[in-house]
Amino acid sequence: MDELRSSRWRLAHGRELELGGKSVIMAIVNVTPDSFSDGGRYDSTEAAVEHALAAIAHGAEIIDIGGESTRPGAAKVDAAEEQQRVLPVIEALRDRSDALISIDTYRAETARLALEAGAHIVNDVFGLQKEPEIAGVIASAKAGVCIMHTGREREKLADMIADQALFLDQSLGLARQAGIGNEQIVLDPGFGFAKETAEENFELMARFAELQRFGLPLLAGTSRKRFIGAVTGRDAADRDVATAASSALLRLAGAAVFRVHNVAINRDALCVADAMLAARRNYEGRRGQ
Numbered sequence: 001m002d003e004l005r006s007s008r009w010r011l012a013h014g015r016e017l018e019l020g021g022k023s024v025i026m027a028i029v030n031v032t033p034d035s036f037s038d039g040g041r042y043d044s045t046e047a048a049v050e051h052a053l054a055a056i057a058h059g060a061e062i063i064d065i066g067g068e069s070t071r072p073g074a075a076k077v078d079a080a081e082e083q084q085r086v087l088p089v090i091e092a093l094r095d096r097s098d099a100l101i102s103i104d105t106y107r108a109e110t111a112r113l114a115l116e117a118g119a120h121i122v123n124d125v126f127g128l129q130k131e132p133e134i135a136g137v138i139a140s141a142k143a144g145v146c147i148m149h150t151g152r153e154r155e156k157l158a159d160m161i162a163d164q165a166l167f168l169d170q171s172l173g174l175a176r177q178a179g180i181g182n183e184q185i186v187l188d189p190g191f192g193f194a195k196e197t198a199e200e201n202f203e204l205m206a207r208f209a210e211l212q213r214f215g216l217p218l219l220a221g222t223s224r225k226r227f228i229g230a231v232t233g234r235d236a237a238d239r240d241v242a243t244a245a246s247s248a249l250l251r252l253a254g255a256a257v258f259r260v261h262n263v264a265i266n267r268d269a270l271c272v273a274d275a276m277l278a279a280r281r282n283y284e285g286r287r288g289q
Contacts, residue, residue: 007217010183012143013121015100017061019186019217019256023247023270026062026102026259028056028223031085032069043111045088049096052089056099058263062121063097065089065114066104070125070193079107086110087117094118100147108134115141123259125193126150127171134177146186146219146257147171152195160203161210164189168214174280186257187211191227196231205246208253222246223262244269252277 006020020289031048051064067085068077077085082105087158090101094117102121103114107132113121115137121144128135129149138145150258151165157163175185189211195201201222211218222228224239232242240262247258251273260266 007184009144009186009217010142010181011100011282012115012121012141013118013120015120017100017144017193022274023251023255024257025060025263025267025270026064026219026257027052027060027263028259028264029055029063029065029087029089031065039083045092045230048089049092052093052099053097056097059267060099060263062100062102062257063093064102064104064121064123064237064259065093065119066123067110068103082107082110083113083206087113090114090117090119098181102144103211106134106187107136111143112137115143120144121146122168123188123191124148126152127167128174129167129171130161132174135174135180138175138184139179142184144184144186145180146188148174148193148219148221149190151190160195160200161207164211165213172214175182175232180217186217186219187214188259191220191222192225195227200228201225202231205250205253208250208255212254217255217256219257219259220247221259222249222250223266240265248273 006018006107009015009017009019015236029048029052053064061234063152065086067082085102093101100121101119102123103111103119104123105111106126122138123146124134125148127149157166177287189204190199191204191214195204223243224236228239228242244265248269258266258270
């Protein structure tokens with residue numbers, strides 16, 4: 001079955017992670033004053049590290065550290081400020097945990113410094129296209145990469161899956177030209193990133209399985225997003241239950257990695273989804289004998 005197909009994700013510093021057999025949780029650690037649901041809560045190194053360690057204790061395998069908010073209308077920060085925020089957190093977490101570390105950046109120099117500091121993965125919300133030299137940084141470090149689709153700063157095609165293909169094919173071309181192998185890549189369809197309406201995001205959920213056409217592991221990042229609030233009527237901080245429901249549904253559609261704020265509640269939902277998928281696989285195996 002496609003949703004249970006296992007692969008090894010090759011990461012920097014000789015690390016790797018098995019994807020497919022069970023859900024993998026990537027915990028969000030925003031070292032920012034203005035992120036949409038937790039801005040300012042973890043904007044000191046110690047607060048961010050303690051939050052990351054708590055996420056690991058609850059079941060996160062990856063900590064995704066970001067120094068610039070990507071919410072619509074957020075203030076831009078320069079590279080130096082971004083690096084000042086994230087690098088001490090990466091260094092401290094590297095020394096206090098064996099967890100995998102992801103740097104959430106589109107800047108090549110921030111990615112390079114973060115990987116040198118101990119990060120294993122680069123999570124680029126512009127899919128390597130904002131600063132294409134980032135692909136060379138990732139290739140040189142043999143790092144993992146999350147390549148995200150975005151509709152920002154560009155014209156989208158009318159059909160969302162066709163637009164996913166257009167954008168991600170360009171990103172994958174940049175990756176391959178730089179020498180990044182498929183075993184290093186996870187794709188993220190970018191829920192909420194210039195998918196302006198709840199209907200558009202739910203259609204992306206409904207058609208998520210079509211993204212398996214790329215033959216690469218998929219990441220789902222729905223956590224606390226506006227379209228979740230649109231159907232629940234809840235503010236960002238109160239969207240974790242609905243997020244967990246979306247995570248379970250996307251697991252059934254083939255997602256392997258889940259980028260979330262609340263690790264514990266998503267872990268429980270994904271454990272149920274994983275158990276159901278395992279039972280389905282066992283049943284189909286018996287039926288095929």
